[in-house]
Amino acid sequence: MTLDESNPHWNLVQRYVDGIASEKEVTALEDALAADVEFREAFLSYLSLDAALEEVLPEGDLNQKPAVQPEKTKLRLLPLWGLLGVVALLAIATASFTERRYVAQIGATSQNLRWRSASHVKGEKLRKGTRLELAAGDVDIEFGTGALTRIHGPALFEIKSDNSGFLSYGEAYSLAENVASKGFTIQTHSGDFVDQGTEFLTAASPDGSSQLHVNSGAVDVAVPGMEMQRLRTGSGFGIEPGEIPVVVRIEQGDETAAFNFPTIPAPSPFDFADGRKGEARIEWWPSDLSDEENHPSIKSGPLELLIDGSGQATEDSPSESVFFQDGADGLFLIDLGSEISVAKINTYSWHRNRDDPDLRRRAVQRFTLWGCGHERPSTLPSNEESTEWTRIARVNTDAFFRVKNEPDRPPQQACSIFSGKESLGKFRYLLFKVSPTPMPDGLKPRHTFFGEIDVITAP
Amino acid sequence: MSDFDSAKHDSFLRLHATHEPALRGFVRSLVPTRNDASDVMQEVAIVLWRKFEELDSPDNFRPWAFSVARYEVLAWRRNKARDKHIFSEDFSSLLADEAETMSHESEDQRRALEFCLQKLPEERAQLMRRAYDGETRIDQLAAEMNRTAMSLYKVLHRLRMKLVACTENFLGKERAAS
Secondary structure, eight states, rough: OOTTTSHHHHHHHHHHHOOOHHHHHHHHHHHHHHOHHHHHHHHHHHHHHHHHHHHHHHOOGGSSOOOOOGGGOEEESSSOOOOHHHHHHHHHHHHHHHTTEEEEEEEETTTEESSSSSOOOOOOOTTOOEEEEEEEEEEEEEESSOOEEEEEEEEEEEETTTTTTEEEEEOOOOEEEESTOOOOOEESSOEEESSSSSSEEEEEESSSEEEEEEEEEEEEEEEEEEEEEEETTEEEEEEOOOOEEEEEEEEEOSSTTTOSSSSSSSOOOSSSOOOGGSOEEEEEEETTTTSOOOOTTHHHHOOOOGGEEEOOOOSSSSGSBBBSSSSSOOEEEEEEEEEEEEEEEEEEEEEESSSSSOOOGGGOOOEEEEEEOOOOOSOOOSSSOOSSOOEEEEEEEETTTTOOSGGGGGGGEEEEEOOOOOOOOSEEEEEEOOOOBOSSTOOOOOOOEEEEEEEEOOO | OOOOHHHHHHHHHHHHHHHHHHHHHHHHHSSHHHHHHHHHHHHHHHHHHHHHGOOGGGHHHHHHHHHHHHHHHHHHHTTTTOTTSOOOOOHHHHHHHHHHHGGHHHHHHHHHHHHHHHHOOOOHHHHHHTSSSSSSSSHHHHHHHTOOOHHHHHHHHHHHHHHHHHHHHHHHHHHOOO
């Protein structure tokens, strides 16, 4: 069979080569090819040309950028392979970065690494589009620009270029220090994190939410429909996917009564939910039958402290804080008095144990925030498809600050929830479901010392 | 690295670079998509290096590399055992035999292709570059051009058909002239 575009078998070839042929079409193509030696020859020429086009057509400028320099990175902590591994690394790395199509390579791997799909080995060159799926463990990806990312499984990560990757889920700890790697980008389903010379950690969940924590330097965050946000050392950022992406920005304060944060304003008496204006009220909410009910602690100040326009005066002040009894989740509701367009919600906490300054467990903010613009709901939000309630955000500041040991946890924290649009939505009721911080064995989880919640309205 | 290792390393790189295009064409003939071929070629490169010491003579690199590639395609097929969108094992084996024979012409085809690409109108050449740059998804490219992905697939298919015809014509004339 000659190259005749009108022949239906060539339509099958096109669909097969583009990866869109059905099972029946693949079978039909195989039958046609098996029956006709000339068609097979033309088919093989066609595929051979398809492969050659990759080589012949001009591409990007990877060769103009410096090759990977793993020796200079801080992440070279994983066990090295033996001499063969080193030689193989040299051989394959050299080969990879003299060919334009390879943009990254596998670096060090942890001993507990398990691949979920195709396995890869140290020194293996990687093309744009290569997907790495880890069931467990860590693997370093050395990008052509010198940027280095450690993927922590379970994770799915795709190589996008010599200076970027896409994290579908899992964690990616990135180090991009040299000039060539400036602009190194980790993309996620909900936003892009663009390095400006730093170390940063990105986490993405299968549900599309993503988080960022900046260890040092600065990172720009690009969320669809939102102005670029720049985060600096110690800051955290979370994005909830949805029609209107919701962003959670988390920062640590200066540990003074002024509550100074890098970008989040101090507690304000001028927000819509300030109790003295008479519009907003706050009340405790009972749990439903499925959950253990929890009340504010008897040592807690009144709930109204959360809408009084100021935070605590000192770092360990229960009476100036609002917190639940140790143990179960607690709920409180802010009634804004009428349905209003909410632009931003800021929450503040402060705690450092007077006797042991390393203990800051009550500074952590862990809560899920729901909103409702209808009549006062009679039931709690039970799931994400709740018709009455809209889940606005989930917050866990320990996750942002990568807390592993007590002193890692900032004593004074602020969380700002906003969106790429002018408004998070129209709400009258805001429901906070607050979770306590886990404690060592035998101790009940402890609740956060909240100092203030500000609700800023949209124009 | 010792002198021995260095020499081995250089020898491997030289041989691999020489035969990689033909190997890629061979592998591409046996798997449905370019991404599949890339995955297999990664495995092939690693295995070739790991087993390079087993190669008795550099003259035998090509048949040895093709046998490794054939095995890696088989391994890839096993991973896709439940995928009904690939050819049967028997038919793949037939294709592999014929593709290996045809691979001797790959360098000529590549040279002819470079010639034929120069004949393409610039806008068509630009489209091919975008489609093969490894970064642009076809649906994105189609959206940019206000086309459907399906129609763009067909445009690219027609361009490939024209290029195959052009390269065969070019090589036919060369053979006639020699």
